[in-house]
Amino acid sequence: MTNTTEPSDRLDVAEEQSVTLEFTRFCELSAVPEGSKRARKINGTMVLVVHTKGKLYAVQNLCSHQDKFLHTGRVRNCRITCPLHGAQFDLATGKATCLPATKPIPTYEVRVVDDWVEVAV
Numbered sequence: 838m839t840n841t842t843e844p845s846d847r848l849d850v851a852e853e854q855s856v857t858l859e860f861t862r863f864c865e866l867s868a869v870p871e872g873s874k875r876a877r878k879i880n881g882t883m884v885l886v887v888h889t890k891g892k893l894y895a896v897q898n899l900c901s902h903q904d905k906f907l908h909t910g911r912v913r914n915c916r917i918t919c920p921l922h923g924a925q926f927d928l929a930t931g932k933a934t935c936l937p938a939t940k941p942i943p944t945y946e947v948r949v950v951d952d953w954v955e956v957a958v
């Protein structure tokens with residue numbers, strides 16, 4: 838079977854996908870300075886924003902091992918460690934990088950608009 842999708846069709850799909858992201862204000866940028874993290878619920882989802890190495894990351898604030906909060910976990914090298922059993926997650930991809938967790942955690946798009954951190958959940 839051949840692919841009949843034209844390049845312009847692919848562009849339309851990409852534009853459509855970017856339009857469907859709905860960002861919600863999370864907090865003022867000054868409330869999450871470099872080296873800190875902040876958690877809150879958005880649209881029923883526990884979200885954790887981490888500011889590290891000059892970049893903002895947004896992940897689900899629940900460990901995939903036993904659904905414990907991650908916001909008190911230590912952040913190092915763009916990974917967060919679950920405070921309960923020590924699982925680690927890559928903040929950019931959500932991938933579990935250390936046992937006992939084997940499943941990833943969700944990650945969310947994050948941006949700054951007018952000094953507000955916004956997250957697409």
Ligand code: FES
Pocket residue numbers: 900901902903904905919920921922923924937938
């Ligand atoms: S609850 Fe996070 S590692 Fe067990």
